[in-house]
Amino acid sequence: MAGVDTLGMPLLARGRRPLVLFACAVWLSVLLVGFSALARHSAEPCLPALAPERWPAAAPIARAAQQPTLVLFLHPLCPCTHATLAELEVLLQRWEGELSVETVFTVDTDADGQWMENDSFREAAHIPGVRLSIDRGGRIAQLFGARTSGQVLLYAADGRRLFAGGITLARGHLGDNQGIEALDAWMRGASGAASATPVYGCGLVLPLTAGSPRE
Amino acid sequence: MSASGFPEPVVQRAKVLFAEEETSLHRQTDRLFAGLLVFQWLACIAVALAFSPRAWQGTESSVHPHVYAAIFVGAALALPACALVWKQPGCTSTRHAIALCQALFSALLIHITGGRIESHFHIFGSLAFLAFYRDWRVLLSASAIIAADHAVRGLYWPASVYGMSLVQPWRFVEHAGWIVFEDTFLIASALRATHKLRALSLHQAGAEASQARVEAQVQERTLELARARDQALEASRQKSEFLANMSHEIRTPMNGILAMTESLIGSGLTRQQAEQAQTVRSCSSTLLAMLSDMLDLSKLESGKLVLDELDLNLFTLGEELRHVLLARAQAKGLAFELKLLPGVPHYVRGDPLRLRQVLLNLGDNAIKFTEHGWVAIEIELVPSHTAGCRLRFRVRDSGIGIQEELRGHLFRAFSQLDASSTRKHGGGGLGLVISQRLVESMGGQLGVESTVGVGSTFWFELEFKPASAGADEPKPALPLRAIAPSADPRRLRVLIVEDNPVNLRVLQSMLQRLGHTCLSAGNGETGLAAIELEQPDLVLMDCQMPVLDGYEATRELRRRERGERHQIVIAVTANALLGDREDCLAAGMDDYLSKPVEAKSLAAMIELWRARMLPPVPST
Numbered sequence: 001m002a003g004v005d006t007l008g009m010p011l012l013a014r015g016r017r018p019l020v021l022f023a024c025a026v027w028l029s030v031l032l033v034g035f036s037a038l039a040r041h042s043a044e045p046c047l048p049a050l051a052p053e054r055w056p057a058a059a060p061i062a063r064a065a066q067q068p069t070l071v072l073f074l075h076p077l078c079p080c081t082h083a084t085l086a087e088l089e090v091l092l093q094r095w096e097g098e099l100s101v102e103t104v105f106t107v108d109t110d111a112d113g114q115w116m117e118n119d120s121f122r123e124a125a126h127i128p129g130v131r132l133s134i135d136r137g138g139r140i141a142q143l144f145g146a147r148t149s150g151q152v153l154l155y156a157a158d159g160r161r162l163f164a165g166g167i168t169l170a171r172g173h174l175g176d177n178q179g180i181e182a183l184d185a186w187m188r189g190a191s192g193a194a195s196a197t198p199v200y201g202c203g204l205v206l207p208l209t210a211g212s213p214r215e
Numbered sequence: 216m217s218a219s220g221f222p223e224p225v226v227q228r229a230k231v232l233f234a235e236e237e238t239s240l241h242r243q244t245d246r247l248f249a250g251l252l253v254f255q256w257l258a259c260i261a262v263a264l265a266f267s268p269r270a271w272q273g274t275e276s277s278v279h280p281h282v283y284a285a286i287f288v289g290a291a292l293a294l295p296a297c298a299l300v301w302k303q304p305g306c307t308s309t310r311h312a313i314a315l316c317q318a319l320f321s322a323l324l325i326h327i328t329g330g331r332i333e334s335h336f337h338i339f340g341s342l343a344f345l346a347f348y349r350d351w352r353v354l355l356s357a358s359a360i361i362a363a364d365h366a367v368r369g370l371y372w373p374a375s376v377y378g379m380s381l382v383q384p385w386r387f388v389e390h391a392g393w394i395v396f397e398d399t400f401l402i403a404s405a406l407r408a409t410h411k412l413r414a415l416s417l418h419q420a421g422a423e424a425s426q427a428r429v430e431a432q433v434q435e436r437t438l439e440l441a442r443a444r445d446q447a448l449e450a451s452r453q454k455s456e457f458l459a460n461m462s463h464e465i466r467t468p469m470n471g472i473l474a475m476t477e478s479l480i481g482s483g484l485t486r487q488q489a490e491q492a493q494t495v496r497s498c499s500s501t502l503l504a505m506l507s508d509m510l511d512l513s514k515l516e517s518g519k520l521v522l523d524e525l526d527l528n529l530f531t532l533g534e535e536l537r538h539v540l541l542a543r544a545q546a547k548g549l550a551f552e553l554k555l556l557p558g559v560p561h562y563v564r565g566d567p568l569r570l571r572q573v574l575l576n577l578g579d580n581a582i583k584f585t586e587h588g589w590v591a592i593e594i595e596l597v598p599s600h601t602a603g604c605r606l607r608f609r610v611r612d613s614g615i616g617i618q619e620e621l622r623g624h625l626f627r628a629f630s631q632l633d634a635s636s637t638r639k640h641g642g643g644g645l646g647l648v649i650s651q652r653l654v655e656s657m658g659g660q661l662g663v664e665s666t667v668g669v670g671s672t673f674w675f676e677l678e679f680k681p682a683s684a685g686a687d688e689p690k691p692a693l694p695l696r697a698i699a700p701s702a703d704p705r706r707l708r709v710l711i712v713e714d715n716p717v718n719l720r721v722l723q724s725m726l727q728r729l730g731h732t733c734l735s736a737g738n739g740e741t742g743l744a745a746i747e748l749e750q751p752d753l754v755l756m757d758c759q760m761p762v763l764d765g766y767e768a769t770r771e772l773r774r775r776e777r778g779e780r781h782q783i784v785i786a787v788t789a790n791a792l793l794g795d796r797e798d799c800l801a802a803g804m805d806d807y808l809s810k811p812v813e814a815k816s817l818a819a820m821i822e823l824w825r826a827r828m829l830p831p832v833p834s835t
Contacts, residue, residue, distance in 0.1 A: 027295055031319060034288035038326055041280050043372055079267030079279060083329050108274045138273075149271075172267065172329040202271035 042170040045198030049073075050145035055159040059143055061133055064100035068156050068187065071102045073141050075149035076120045078202035080172035084150040085123045087167045091180055092129060095187050101130045106138040106149075106205040138206035149201035152179065154186055162186045165197030172200070221421060229420035233413050237349075242305040244347045248313045249300040251344065255320050256293035259285040263327045281327045288323055292316040310348050314357040317341045322364055339397055346401040349408045354398050362391045458513050465506055466789030467715055470811030473499050474721035477814060503811065508645035515652040521797060522656060523566040526682045529594065529606075530561055532571055536592065540578040547582060550589035558596040560604060562682035568796065569653050570677075574608065576646045577673045581612035588613030588670070603680040609672055616667035625663060626651045707825060710734040710751035712742035712768065713787070714760040718810070722755060722787070725814050729821065739768025746772060746782055753824060756804060758788035758795075766802040773803040783824050787812060 055063045063069045072088060074081050092101065103124045107115045116134075124132055135141055144153055154163035163186055169177035178197045185193030221229070263285035269276040296316045299309040321337045328334040338361060345353050369387050476496040480489055537553045544551035574592060581590045590612045599605035617625065625647055651661040654675045665671035709731050713719040723733045734749055736742035739756075740763040746754060758765035769784050776782065786799035789810040796807040808820055 027291070030291050031288070034284065034291060035319070035322065038280070038284045038288065038323075039368075039372055042326070075271050075273075077269070077271050077276070079270075079281075079329075170330075174330050174332075203273050205273045 042173060042200075044171075044200075045166075046148040046200055047203075048196065048199055049147060049151045049153065049164050051153050051161055051164045052145060053161050055155050055161075056143045060140060061102050061104065061131075063155060063159065064157065066157055067098055067100055068154055068162065069100040069102065070183070071104060071144060071153045071155070073104050073106060073135075073144070073146035073149065073151040073153075073204055074120060074124070075202045075204055076105045076107060076115055076118055078120075078149040080150055080168065080201040081120045082123065083168045083172045083174050084166070084201070085120070085127065086174055087177070087180055088130075088152075089127045091167070091183055092127060094184065096129060099129075099187060101127075102133060103130050104133045104135045104140050104146075106135045106141045108205055109137040111136065135205075138204055141204050142207055146204055147206065148199045149204055151199050151201075151204070152183070154183060161195075163193075163195055163197075165194075166199030166201070167197075168200055170200055221417060222424070225420045225424050226417070228423065229413070229417040232419055233416035236412055236416060237409075238305045241310060241348060241350070245300045245304045245309055245313065247347065248310075248317070248344070249297045252293040252296050252313070252316060252320070255324070256285075256289040259289045259320070259323055259327060262324065266328060284323070285327055289320075292320055292323065307352075310350065310353050311356045314345055314353045315360055317345065318357045318360040318364070321361070338394070342394070342397055342401060346405055349405040349412075351402040351405050354401055354405070358394045358398050361394055365390050454513070458510055461510075464789075466503070466810045467718060469499055469503050469506075470789065471717035471721060473503070473811040473813075474724065478721075478724055499811075505645075508649060511649050512645050512652070515649065515656070522569060523797065524564050524680070525567060526562050527565045527567040527570070527679075528562055529555060529559060532567060532574075533592075533594070535571065536574055536578065539575065540582065540590070540592075543579065544582050544590055547585070549582060549585055549587075551582075552589065552591040554591065554593045556593060556595040559594050559606065560596075560682070563604060563606070563679035564682050565677070565679050566657065569657060573650045573653050573675070574610065576650045577610040580646055581610050581614065581671070581673070584671075585612040585614035597676060599678065601678060603678055605676055605678050607674060607676045609674045611670060611672045613670040616669055616671055617663065617665040618667055619665075622663060622665065626661070706730055706732060707752040707821065708732045708734060708749065709821070710736065710742065710745055710749060710754045712736045712739065712745075712754060712760070712765065713757040714738055715757070718757070718787075722812065722817075725812070725817050728814070729818055731821070739763030739765060739771075742768050743771060743775075747775075752783070752828065753821065754782060754784045755787045755808075756784050758786055758799065765804075766798065769803045783828065785820060785824070 055069075061071070072084070074084065088101070088103075092099065105121065105124075121132070124130055133140065141147075146153070148166075150166045150168060152163065152165060152167050153161060156162050163182055165179050165182065167177060167179035167183065169175050178194060179199075182194035182197060260282070263279065263281040267279040267281040270279045293316065296309075296313050299306070299312050303309045318338070318341065321335075321341055324337050325331075325334045342354060342357060345357050365387055473496060476492050476499065479492045480496065484492060533553050533555055537551070540553075541551045578590065578592060590610070593607075593609045593611070595607050595609075597605045597607050627648065647661075654661045654677070657677050659675045659677040661673065661675045663671060663673050709726050711719055711722050711726075711733060713722065713735065714737050719735055723735070726733050734745060734751055736745045738760040742754070742756065743763075745751070756765040756769060760768075763771075765786060765788070772782060772784065784804045785806045785808060786796075786804045787808045787810060788795065788799070799807045806820060806824070808816060
């Protein structure tokens with residue numbers, strides 16, 4: 001049994017030191033594993049879109065004829081949606097009036113309550129120049145090949161797809177990222193800008209026949 | 216002497232005090248952090264549930280990994296640190312482990328809030344909180360962990376700390392720089408506080424040393440005082456013992472002198488011889504009175520006086536006083552009056568002996584200092600707020616009066632207003648002092664009003680409890696052994712238990728003159744045998760005797776009687792201190808006569824008890 005020093009501080013018995021060191025090592029390992037798993041989960045990209053090269057003619061949403069059109073697919077209950085909308089707002093502050101933005105919320109066919117009345121809708125509606133669409137059952141998303149919430153597609157005025165990817169640097173993580181940089185580059189008209197970036201988020205609501213994206 | 220100017224033991228003590236204070240601070244901060252870590256754990260879970268409760272796959276959902284992370288990683292941070300606080304509070308390793316956990320909690324919080332800039336402030340708050348330890352090493356530990364976390368993440372996943380995928384090397388330096396910036400102030404503050412604590416410990420150690428010196432001196436003085444007190448108490452005890460012995464030793468021969476003088480006076484002397492013998496008797500009486508006063512005062516001053524609480528007949532007391540004082544007043548040609556004003560109750564509860572003594576003293580004093588005119592004693596009822604009654608006693612005279620400036624000396628022991636060698640009035644100057652002390656012990660205050668040439672009034676007021684129920688009803692007859700019917704009821708058989716032959720002869724002489732038959736025994740033991748054998752009508756019992764004293768003999772007698780009969784025993788003793796009467800009654804004696812016994816007192820006492828012992832007269 002360990003004693004105490006003159007101030008009543010417990011002294012570690014020599015025989016127990018290896019045990020304590022082992023416990024410390026186990027503890028630190030647990031922490032390392034925990035934080036690593038968390039980091040891996042945040043940084044692991046989700047299913048990218050199988051987006052058509054040109055604007056689908058059957059799309060029920062309109063494409064701007066004079067300027068590029070950005071389509072953002074979102075799951076209204078995905079926690080990462082807030083980060084994506086925050087990044088979109090930053091982007092639109094730079095390209096106000098030069099970019100047409102369509103935000104498509106994929107919801108269940110008979111969605112109401114929790115699905116339709118939440119912060120994601122309010123935040124999206126608050127961004128100036130953003131049009132909101134409700135995609136019941138995910139048919140629009142399927143049409144554009146989007147599978148993950150946070151998927152951004154940029155189409156040129158002539159209907160060509162310029163960009164497909166996410167605009168957050170990790171799952172639900174705010175901050176500068178390659179997606180925003182690529183969009184900025186496309187809007188500046190830079191040639192050779194990135195056409196795809198990883199996308200992070202929950203799986204969108206899709207028709208049953210669609211592939212099953214992983215979270 | 217050390218470099219600090221304090222003696223080395225003080226410096227060593229200061230080190231101990233500093234270490235104790237520092238440990239106490241560390242333990243206190245450990246406890247605060249234990250609470251904070253648990254709070255942060257719960258807060259992380261709450262934040263995870265608020266920001267990312269569920270992960271969605273289309274319309275299906277599951278618990279979000281952030282919630283699991285908050286629960287399990289949070290527990291891995293909070294619980295081991297709490298366990299260390301519980302098992303090893305105040306240890307260096309505990310606070311460094313807490314620093315590690317606190318820094319990693321910042322990382323967890325930042326992560327589950329999606330890297331919000333606001334959550335980064337947790338780092339700075341944590342460092343400030345860690346500064347509570349006043350240990351700069353702890354701040355360095357936490358800062359090193361934060362820096363290492365940034366370095367590793369910057370290397371493998373820069374976006375998670377810098378918010379971008381490609382980062383310049385200086386970003387790490389910038390982040391670390393801000394930490395160092397805060398640490399600079401916190402460390403400076405910690406060092407300053409530590410320095411101040413050291414100085415305080417040194418001062419406290421100095422103060423303790425001073426206090427210890429003072430306490431040692433106080434203890435020494437206390438011991439000296441205790442020794443002095445013990446010596447004083449012992450001296451007082453010896454004085455009391457001496458006085459008690461003196462009382463007995465002086466009174467016994469005085470008894471003999473007075474009694475023999477009285478016998479001498481009644482033995483057909485010539486006129487001149489009779490006058491000389493009367494002078495001897497008068498001087499002896501005065502000497503005895505002074506001795507009694509001194510002994511009474513001694514008893515009062517030692518606080519050994521115990522007051523009786525008996526039913527007291529004020530009218531009987533008045534009659535006794537009148538009887539005694541009237542004769543003395545008439546001898547000086549003075550008028551004397553004793554008045555009980557209307558409303559004065561017959562019976563109250565109090566100490567009749569003490570009250571009688573005070574009034575006799577004051578009455579005697581009034582007679583002594585009055586040459587012409589009158590002396591009066593008045594007892595009147597005054598309003599009282601208690602259930603009992605309050606009586607005012609006034610002793611007035613038409614004497615010489617007392618000058619105002621001399622009244623302050625009245626109640627000082629051994630002080631007389633006329634201290635000149637040619638003073639007219641005798642006495643030891645103790646009567647008023649004893650009276651005042653007695654009145655005070657009964658809860659009153661003795662006062663005096665006087666006009667020179669007109670007279671003086673001594674007064675006091677006392678509160679009395681009401682007499683017990685039936686006090687004024689006739690008392691039932693005591694279970695006394697009755698006088699043998701065949702004997703002449705005026706002649707009693709009296710057993711004198713007395714070791715001193717002079718006293719024995721005196722008493723025998725007096726009893727024979729009164730017509731009674733005398734038996735005698737030399738000590739308590741032979742006295743008990745004589746009582747059993749002779750069954751006397753009355754026993755006169757000396758108190759201090761060899762073999763078996765009067766107190767023990769009476770106790771033994773009462774034990775043997777077992778309440779079946781009651782032998783009358785009257786104490787006759789030279790123990791004249793206040794309280795001796797109580798001792799005699801407590802031992803089982805029936806009454807008390809103080810030596811030297813006057814023939815009249817003895818006759819009255821025997822007459823009193825003879826009347827009580829007479830068999831009841833059969834009703835016709």
